[in-house]
Structure formats: structure tokens, C-alpha cells
Amino acid sequence: MNDDGMASDIDMNDEYENAADSIATDSEEQETDPVVQEIPVFLALSTTGLVLIQHPTAKRAHPLAEATTMRLKPLGQRFEVDIAINSNSQNYSVDSAEKLGRGIDNEDIATAYDKVKEDHTTKLLDKYTLQSSVLPSSTGGQYLIGALRDDEFHLTPIAATIQLRPALKYLDKILEKEQAAKAKIQEHEFNLENPNKKKEEAEERGVTVAARSIENDPEALRKAKELDEERKFAQEEWINLRLYNENSVESEEVYEKLFSLGDELSFTYSKNDYLQSIGPKLSSTIKQDFDGNKKNMKLNRCMDDISDLPLGDFLRSFMLSVHVIPFSTIKELTEPRFDELDLVEELERIAVHVRDGIWVVRSELLYAGRVCEARRILLQLLARSADPISRYEVNRIAKLPHTMITNMFIEICARVSGVQTYSGRNHVGSSLYALGPGGLRPASPERKIDVYDGDSEMKWGLKAEADNVFCERWPDFVEKHLKIVEDEGERARHVLNSRISSKISNPLLHQKGTATSTPIPRPGSSMHLSSKNGSSSSPLPVPTTIGSKATSSIKVKTEPTQASRQELFTVKGNSINEQCEYLIHLLLAKYGVASKEFLVASVLRHKSVPGSTGKENLLNNDSVNEEFIGMSIDGICVHVQTGRFVLKTLGSADQYRDVIINLFKTKTTLKKPEIIQACVDHGTQAIPQSTYLKIMRELATSSGPSWLIDDFVPSIVIFRSSNKVQCELRMKE
Template structure:
């Protein structure tokens, strides 16, 4: 230490004084959008005011309208937009020209304990703590005033009959409610809410100030308070701390530092906290806050690598598909035993009304609030809340759905879209009974919009029956000829006893061939009673079935339908060359493609669906291995599950010693294993 002191000798000692006269009144102003060389010291300050508790300051500074850099025409235009053509004492620009600008402050830091203003004079350093550091930025509140003027003029031009506002009738019911006692938990939540904090800040009155320039005599007088007065340092004494203690005072250990957490609303969850929740809760929380969202955006908010199938499963539990976008379900927003914050209406009634609004958006892009209110008979405040969740007001068009139709999602996930369409049909039937209306009342007439509309099941059935009458005879003859040519004999059932009655509802009869943007029940997708046999099996359909069985060898009818639907979904929109296809047509095509039905003896108590009990196997491929498959199929007509050693024994008896490779190939092509037993593909019972 001694050698260090000799190398760095003390040149001068300076006394440091703590001045307290301005300790709670001294602010440092920063102008981050202004170059340091261009100060506002010589500019005329018109007014100044402060809210001391919030440390919020506003200044009005004159603009030199005589400067060669000032554009008179722009200044006059801005004044005209803000104040209009009439001028009075409330006008912002009394000179009919923008001759001043406003500055508003924000706090640069909330903790100023480490900052001070220092003045050096006659070998003494006088330090005054800062009460706050404020950044003064230009305020553009005059633009808000100009916008309000524009809205007022537009409202006047509309003559008070704007569809954007859709003014309610003069006479309306008033619901009287009595405030319930507020719990302590509810009071704390209310006091932490953004609205409450904003209201408290607005309640603090402004204190008007008088500005004095740098060279003003009052400013020179106030500067003297930056120096320690005779009474300020009376209590000060010599520093008796050791070097270590003094260093600890200047730089306290990290453990002693207290981190002040920002106070936010109790219902706000950060993305980091959100991702600690289970996937279902993450999806529910996001949808409850956002209300309406495309599926791609939802995947972007979740953690990278999240399984898309799992997200689809979760989203369908808390949301419904509207125009290809996901909208949160009504019972998630309005849980049981709750009521409206506006009118006190029970949650059950709110859910029915909101479901009606969402259903209307599945039909068309825009709705009118008056029309909605007249049907669901709910207070205007609740109806407006329903609409604000998913729509935006448009002049002369009512309320328009917020997001464009997500065609990509519908094309990529036709099974989900079809399932959601079925849900909406069920909701529609309930709404028709509750509100006593007919869906045909809302079908857009002469609509120029390209959006698809709903076609009811009765309409599809009538169109299918009319078309089926004309084609049934010719189709039956064609099918009989094909069966006869292939050596296949199928017992003809009466049309009334068939499970899958042929029905055709091609896109030529239904607008856009879809319902609510989803594949309708009449689109060429297979279901339990799906499709239409209006046309004979096409070569393309036979080619698909033949290639599918060449790849899988054994398929249940249910699995064959699933693969066919996936094949249709993978094709570009509008490029499908397949007619509507029924279950019976698909079975007939399988029989035409060298396949046979395997009559598997499932147990009586099996829970398998009828389509899962219909099993087809590839019978003839022209390969020597066909005889091994036929033997396997014969074994499965005696039992629905078999052990491996039984299969190997039977093969050895019929074709000589069967190698392990042959048995492995046979089982791999046609079977699945579970609990030591082998089943034909798709027949394992859960």
C-alpha cells in the first residue's frame, strides 16, 4: 500500500457538502429527440404544469412561425383540422396557425437515489439529490382532437342513422341492480386494475407553474439553493468510518439489494409463466384472452416443437371454428352461475345469445346489431360485447368479422372442419327452437360476397332424391354387369333395407359445395352414410383402391374410408375427379380389385363399430406368395386372434417347412400384434 501511495500521490483535497434546500424539488429534464447543441433555453415557454405525486410535467413551447423553415400552409391546415372554422377561448391555436407545441414527460427511472446534481465553487463540491429524472417528448394530443372533429363531422353527415353505431330505439328497458358487498379479494383486484390506476392518476390535480428563463433574476436566485446553506451541514460530522465500512456504504452487497417488482393486474400471465401450464390450460388461457385467432397464430404462441395434433385436440374443447378461425366457446367466457357485468343477465342466457351471433358469422361476413338484438332480446350492452369479441363496425355494413376466412386451415384439416360443421348444425337446431326462427330467413339474397352459405339437411336430401331417381336404374344395371364380368355374386338387398342409402348432392346444386367454408355433408368425403352412387365406379377410384391394397394388403372398411378422405384432402381445391362415393360403392370397388371380404368371427361382446368388423384382404396379386395370404385369411375365419406358432405350423403342413423370413413377411403385411396374439390389421379390440 505504501508503494502504491507513492506512485499515485494526492494532489488536492476537496470538501464535499450535501445541499438539502432543493432535495425534494430538483428535477433533471432530458430531451432525447433534440440534439444537445439545440437547447430550449432561449425559446419562449408559454405554460407549465406538474402532478407532483406522479412526477408528470407538461410544457407548452412557442414555435417561431417567422422562421424560413416553417411551412405556413401546413401550420394553417393543422390549426383548421384541430379547431375547425370557429374560434373561441377553447381553441387550441388562437392565431389560426400552429404556433406552439406541447411536451409531456415520462420517468426515465423510478429510483433516483444514486443520482445528484453537483456544483463546484471555490474548492468546494456541493451535491443536491435529484427528486426525479424526466424525459420530455413531444405530445401530439392535437391530432386526437382533430380525429374527434372528423368523427363528429362524419356522424353529422350520416344524419344520426349510421350503421356503425346503430343507435338503439329511444324507449328501452332499464334493469335496476343493487351492488353486492365487495370482498377483500375483489377490492384488491380492483385496486390493482389498470382502469383503477388510470382513474387515480387522473384524479390528482395539476399544479400550474411559472417558467423563468436561464438568465432571469429568479433563476439566479434559485441557483443559490444548490449550495449548502449554513444550517444544512450543522448535523454533519467528520467521517469516522473505516475504509471497508465506507466502501460497503457506497456499494452495498447484492444480497442487500431489494428488487422492486412492478405491480400489475392479478389476472395477467407472462408467456414464461404460461408455458409452465399444461397444454390444455395454455390453449384455454390464450383463447379466453384473445377471443378469436387463426390456428397458425396459436401454434406460434405455443412453445416450439408442440405437437399439432395435441393442440387440435385441445382447441376443440374450448373453441369453435368460424370462417376457418377459432372462436372461444361461450361457456368458457360465461361460466355457470355467473351473470353479465353490464345487465346481470344469467350466463345460460348470455351463452345462447352469443352462440346465435357466432352462428350468424358462419353464414356471412357482416351482421346488423339491430337485427341481432331484435331476435335474442338481450340488452344492447351485452350484444355489443358479443360483437366486439369477434367483429369490427364498418360504415354502412354493420359489424364485419375481424379475420379473413382461413382457407388454408380448412384445406389442411378437412376432418376437423367437417366435425365442426356438424357441431354447428346441432347448435343451429337448438337455436331455432329457442328463438323460433328459420335458417332460410338469414340466407343472403343476391349476395356479392364469395363466402359459402349453409344448405340445410332437408334441402340436400330432396336434391339427392330427385337426382337418385333418374340414375338408380342405369347404375344398378352397370353394377350388375361389372359383378357378372368379374365372377362376383352379391346378394341384392331391398333399397329400403340398406344401411347406406345412395344420396347425391354434388356441388352443382349447392353454392360453393361447402357449408360455412367447410366440406359439407354432400362433398365427396366418406362417412357412415356418405356419398352418392350417382355415377359408376370410375377408373380413378379403382386405381386408388388397387394401389392402396397393394400397399396395405389388409384393410377394414373404416380404414379404407379414412385413407380415401386423406387422399381427397391432399388434392388441390376444385381438382377432385371423384364423384360422391358411398360405402357400398367402395366395397364393390374393393371386390373388383382382386380383394375378398374376410368373415372374422368377432366375439358377441365386441365394441368394434360395424365398419371395423368389415375386413377386406388382397386375394390375388399374381405372386406365389398369394397362397400364403389365402391360408392366413382362412385361419382368421375361424378365430379373430391367433398365435404365431399356430400360423407357422399350418404353413408347414400345407407348403412344407416354412422359414422364419416367410412367417415374418406374412405377419408384417397382414397382421398386428398385441399381448402375444396376432390380429388382422385394424381388428385389435381395445
């Protein structure tokens, strides 16, 4: 390149020549497919409210040509058409028309016990009804109708599109009539069999009205909305419409309105006005809505809308939209307007630091009640370890609907592939003893336990990238929020476990005012016993789990405090058998599913507990040993699967419960359709939804559309030291 810039001029000329050659080549290609005619396009706005009617099930082009009546409910957004059936056609079946004709009026179906009416006439089905799907609001010009005249193309927007499909209302009416006729026959036959039995007078009974909040139940909200829409639809009157054929005067008048008058469109918007209309800036009035004390923030605002807000309002609106984000990204968005220290201090009021510089919006800003507590447990699990987690780890405690728990995970997590759901762990102990029907016996020195995590789907992990720089710069905040997340998670577990315990039909009776009445332990707490007298002794430092799922193979413990001991129950009963069975019943009423080892150790632990008022604790007897308790368990319990026992009976729900227990004996996972089918095959009536949920929550845990039999049964660790048998009870969360 010379000083005069000649090289640049040559390069630019070459580019222009290449571009010109390209344009010339395109022009040559276009000549092979020339433009024949240019047609101006006009927008006609004289006619509004045009509706496009589609007939996806009709075989002929114009099914409405034979319509007899048409009607509309504008508020209910429903359109119906009655079309006559050609009874003279060779395909018309009089027998079928007579059967279906029973559903076109409100007259009852005659039974064998009814008198035949002399003026009775057989009605035939001579028409069918087409009804629309939900009549949508304006689609914003998704469809347009075009008309060509005098080499001008005129377009008119279509307000809505509906589809007409057959409405088989007469089938529903026939079903209702058949059920009514069946009930009439049963009543008549009952009266014939019991001629002297008078009909019992209706007794006055108190009516209990229970009010239940549905604001946290999406399914209940949906049903309530549907019922409200059905009520409004039933109250609205039909408006009869008249159909004009295409050659009528009325149709010609509407057709003429499809053509524009040819007026030129005038544009009143400037470029800035147009941009303001599709993406307005926040006014000062709207900015006042971003009150830091309000939770009903408008979500998903663009950055231009919130960038000028104060720091607290900006972070609140931003975090409510993104849910999870590394600190480095927040810092980039706010520099240089805000100081980093101010940013961190304001951020912790709206979000919590989970780990690795990743912040997540606080749960109470998004949810309430049980859903909020479940999300706090999710954050606790994410903060404890970088390992992926499953929905089951949260939902076995929260017991939320599948869709709700999945959406909660999607907000802040991403699926992680390649994680095995089954794993084998080897636990080795030189002085390990197992508790079985025959008493204590040495266990295998090397025992492999298959651990199932309850979620056959992929695991989940935080979907934000780590920001380790934040952890290095702000270690105090990291440590502070680690404690906050852990404490909130523990409180959430306690709240959810308390709610589950309160739903047990047989309440637990506690010994009050004595040293033996102790609170329910935290998950993972332990208790040490003597197999003879139930007194506690110092533990060995290396216990090994031999019950259900193990949380760790080696655990060094200190003497348990009163707050960490298992809850003790009042011993009731007039005999040893009654007292033993009573305790077993209480334990299984609380946990639903438990291992025999846990039940045996729990009963042994109650040897030193006083009996109820005026009763003696008969369990404090040498005859009450592992074998005796095992026989009691076999008498009132059912062995469902390896290491899992449930009560044989609970009461009125047993006609369905026995069927479900038998299914769980063959399968670990069940789905509702196969449970319903099994009940039908067993000859029972359709299982009520409340009974179904009560049984399944007792025996299993929801894992999406399936129910998994409880795997987190209370487990027990047994070992020998100085000729004393000691037990650790690990409680079910």
C-alpha cells in the first residue's frame, strides 16, 4: 500500500466488480422465470368478526348446506349446528336409529314393570349435532380471506377459527336413562322380596362442612375453574342463528364488504413511537409497583424495563425471572452502577448462595406451604454436594404431584446423563452380628448391599456455571449462606415430617412428664440399647448398617443426648402379647413399612418404659426376646418383600389394601391403571381416590406416574462389645 492509498482503491474496485458480476448472474437466472404481472394488495377493514369454520371429520365439501338449525353462546364460546340425516338412504338403519333415538328426549326408558302406554310412539334419530371446539379469541391475523377483482387483491383479517366435530350427546343421555331404569328395577324387585318391610324413614344426621384451601393445589384449582365455567355456560341462553346460502342477497352484501375502498393508508407513528408501542419503557407509575415488600412482581420483563430501577428492585425482578445465576453474571450486568459490596448485601435479601458462587432466588418469593418447604430441601441437597440428585430424594418427603416437583427442578436444575440408578456398596466389619428370627448370629464379613435411589430417570444438577472467584473473595458470605441453606432445609424436613405424622389415623400415645418421654430424633440420629434390659451403654466406634439403605459404612459416635433419642410410646395391654402387638401396631402406623430387625429392637427398647395408668409393663421379662417378638410380627404383619413388613389390616380400606399388598409382593413399582385393574379382577368396586391415596402413601412413595414401595424403612445397626449387644436405630426421614 503506497502513501496515496492506491492499493486500497484497487481492492475496493475489485469488490465492486465482483458484486456487479454477481448481480448480473442473478438477473440472467431471473429472466428464465420472469414476472408476468404485479398485483396491488389492499387491506379491507369494512367487515369485522369473520369466523373460519373447519370440518376435519366431514367427507363432503359443504356439510352446512343441509343444516336445520344453528345456535351460538358468545360468552361460553360454543357454536352448534344440527344437520338432518337422510332417512331415505339405503344406508339408513331403522333399528339403530330407534336405539339411538332414546337419547333425544327426557322420557324414561320403559322397564318390564312399567305399564305400556297406548299413545307411545317410537322416536328415531333423524339428525346429528356438530359442535365447535372452544371458540378462540382473535388470532391476530393468523388467517386472512382474499378476494381478487379488477387485478386487485383485497385481504380481510379473520377474527377466529373453529373446528366442528360430532357431539354425541344422545349416547350420554341413553347411559343416564339405562342407569335410572336399572335402579328402578332393583327397587321394584326389593319391594317384591320384602313386601312387609316398610321403607326406613330418613334419619336426621349432622352435616359436617370442611373447608379446605386449594390455593396450593393446582389440580383442585383446575377442577374449580372447570366447574365455574360449566356453571356459567349452563346459565347462558342459546342465540339462534340463520344460515344464508351463497347466492342470497345477504351473502352478496357481505361479499361486497371484502373489497377495500382504495383509500391510502396514513402512517401516524414515527419510528420511536412504533418501538415504544411494542416495547414500552417503564413509566414512573409502573416503577412504583416494584415495592420491595410485594411478592406479586411481574416476571419476565426485559432488561430495558428494569435497568434503571434501584438496586433492590432490579435484583428482585431479575432473580424472579432467572431463578439461578452465578455471581459473575450479575456483576457484569450491574457494573459500573453499583458497588460490589452493596450488590452482595442486597442480593442476599432476595437470594441464597447455594455453592460455587451460584445464587438461587429464595423459595418464599416463589412458593408457599409444602411446595416452599420442598424447594428448601432441594437447595439443601444441592448445597451439600456437587453430585447430581434425583427428584425422589426430595419427593419421598414432600410427596408433591409429579408435574409440580418436575417444574421445580427445571427452574434451577438441568438433567445429567450417565448416572447409574443402582449401585453396589461393600461394607466390611470384623465384629458384625445380624439379628434374625433365631436371634443374633454372626453376619458375613463382607456384605454387599444394593442401594436403589428411587428415581429411574436421569439425575439433576445446578444449571449455572461455577464462579469460584466469588468464593475466594467472599468466604464469610459463603459460610454464612451454607448455614442458612442447611438450617432452612432441616426446618423444612421437620415441618413436612410433622405434617405426615399428623395424618396417621391411629395417634401415638407418649409418656409425659417422665424421663422416658423424649422427642422424635432428627434423621440419622442414633440410640444405643442393651438387648436384656434396654439400658444404654457407650457405643463402639465402627458400626455397620445391615438394614435398609445405608448412609455411610463407618460412623464414629458419641453418647447420644436426650434430643437425639427415639420417641418412646406408652405401653398398653393386659398381657405380654397385647403389649408387644400394640407397640408393633404403633410403629407400623407411623412408618407404614419397616424391617423386622427395627421392630424387634424397638420393642426391646421399651422394656424399661412404665405401663399406662394402673398397668404393669410386662415386656420387662426374659421371655420377651427376639424370637418371641418375631412371632408377634408374623401374627399381625405381612412380609411384602425382602426386609419389608406391613400391617395385615387397618380397617375399612382393607378390601383394596389386600389387593395392593399382593401386587407389591410381586413388583417393586406399581402404576394406578394396574392397581385399578387388579381391584376389578378381584371383584371389588372401583377404588375411591381418597382410599387409593391413603393406602399408597402408607406403603409407597410417589415417583412420577409410578408408586415405589418404601425403601427408606427404619434401619438398625447391631454389634457386640464386652459381651453386650448394642443397637443403633437409624430413623426413617
